[in-house]
Every structure is written in structure tokens, then in C-alpha cells.
Amino acid sequence: MTQSLPSHAQVVIIGGGIHGCSVAYHLAKAGWKDVILLERKALTSGTTWHAAGLVGQLQGSHATTAFASYGVELLQEIEAETGQNPGFRQSGSISIAVNEERLAELKRKADFASLFGVEAHYMPTDAIAERWPLMNADGVLGGIHMPSDGSANPIDLTQALAKGARMHGATIRER
Numbered sequence: 001m002t003q004s005l006p007s008h009a010q011v012v013i014i015g016g017g018i019h020g021c022s023v024a025y026h027l028a029k030a031g032w033k034d035v036i037l038l039e040r041k042a043l044t045s046g047t048t049w050h051a052a053g054l055v056g057q058l059q060g061s062h063a064t065t066a067f068a069s070y071g072v073e074l075l076q077e078i079e080a081e082t083g084q085n086p087g088f089r090q091s092g093s094i095s096i097a098v099n100e101e102r103l104a105e106l107k108r109k110a111d112f113a114s115l116f117g118v119e120a121h122y123m124p125t126d127a128i129a130e131r132w133p134l135m136n137a138d139g140v141l142g143g144i145h146m147p148s149d150g151s152a153n154p155i156d157l158t159q160a161l162a163k164g165a166r167m168h169g170a171t172i173r174e175r
């Protein structure tokens with residue numbers, strides 16, 4: 001059945017994956033009153049449906065680290081606001097390096113994380129193997145442990161953002 005659409009809006013967001021729903025949520029929460037999101041199929045039916053849901057804060061710049069760190073805060077708060085559990089499990093993560101260049105890159109990214117107050121520390125190979133005994137430690141030079149990383153359910157998180165967007169006044173139309 002064809003649904004009627006408003007003749008105009010302050011902003012039209014095309015696509016109801018995690019990005020579109022996040023933009024709708026944040027604009028509506030910031031006070032934009034005339035936000036509409038149009039999804040050609042169903043929310044999460046695009047790439048979002050396929051994501052493993054890993055939530056990593058080890059990024060390459062100040063801006064992306066700040067975004068990733070904010071993402072974890074949002075994952076911790078969105079259920080209280082919307083009643084929708086995003087399936088966040090704060091298991092921590094370990095990123096490993098098998099060459100010196102990668103190790104230097106990981107350490108640089110860990111410095112960015114620390115600047116934003118995100119706990120990140122170097123782990124020698126034997127400590128990683130102790131934490132993750134299934135790892136083949138051959139050639140592993142060390143890694144970075146991020147205790148506040150984890151995983152979420154991308155579908156549930158997107159639905160939580162969509163619900164929050166609606167609660168703040170956004171309109172979402174599927175199909």
C-alpha cells in the first residue's frame with residue numbers, strides 16, 4: 001500500500017541502515033522537528049543486516065577516535081532512553097601485530113585512544129596468548145588491549161536508534 005508523504009521536510013534522509021537511523025536520531029534529538037527518513041525496503045535490510053557488530057575504538061585520527069568513543073557511550077545509554085536493548089557486550093578486544101610497521105601503527109592508535117580517556121595498553125605476546133590460548137602466537141610481536149571495546153547487535157541497535165528518532169519527533173517510512 002502506498003503511504004502518503006509530506007510535501008516538504010527540513011531534511012530527508014535516504015536509507016534506514018545504521019547510518020541513516022543514527023542521523024535521524026541525532027538530528028531529532030538536537031531539536032530538528034521536521035526530519036523524515038525514507039527506506040525503500042525495511043530498516044536494517046541493507047549492509048547493516050550483515051555486520052558482525054564489532055565495536056572498536058582503535059582508530060587512526062582524533063576525530064574517528066572521538067566518534068568511536070562516543071559510540072560506546074551511546075551503546076551504554078540508548079536502552080535507558082528507548083527501552084530497546086542494543087545487545088552490547090563489553091568483552092574488550094585485542095589487536096595483534098605480525099610486523100613492526102603494524103605494531104607502530106597500533107601503538108599510535110592506542111595513543112589517540114588514551115588522549116580521549118579510552119583505556120588502551122600494549123600487551124606483549126605471552127600475555128595475549130595467556131588471554132587467548134587458541135591464538136597461534138608464531139610471529140606475533142605484541143598487540144593492544146582495549147578493555148572497553150565489545151560487540152553489539154547491529155539490528156537491535158539500529159531499531160533502538162529508529163525508536164529514539166521517532167520518540168524525538170522524526171518520521172520513518174519503510175517500503
Ligand SMILES: Cc1cc2nc3c(=O)[nH]c(=O)nc-3n(C[C@H](O)[C@H](O)[C@H](O)COP(=O)(O)OP(=O)(O)OC[C@H]3O[C@@H](n4cnc5c(N)ncnc54)[C@H](O)[C@@H]3O)c2cc1C
Pocket residue numbers: 014015016017018019020038039040041042043044045046047048049050051052053054055
Ligand atoms: C560481512 C560484514 C561484516 C561487517 N562487520 C562490521 C563490524 O563488525 N563492525 C562494524 O562497525 N561494521 C561492520 N561492517 C560494516 C557495516 O555493516 C556498515 O558500515 C554499515 O552497516 C553501513 O550502514 P549504512 O547505513 O551506511 O548502509 P546500509 O545498512 O546498507 O543501509 C542503506 C539503506 O539504504 C536503503 N536504500 C538504498 N537506496 C535507497 C533509495 N534510493 N531509497 C530509499 N532507501 C534506499 C537500503 O535499502 C538500505 O537499507 C560489516 C559489513 C559487512 C558486509
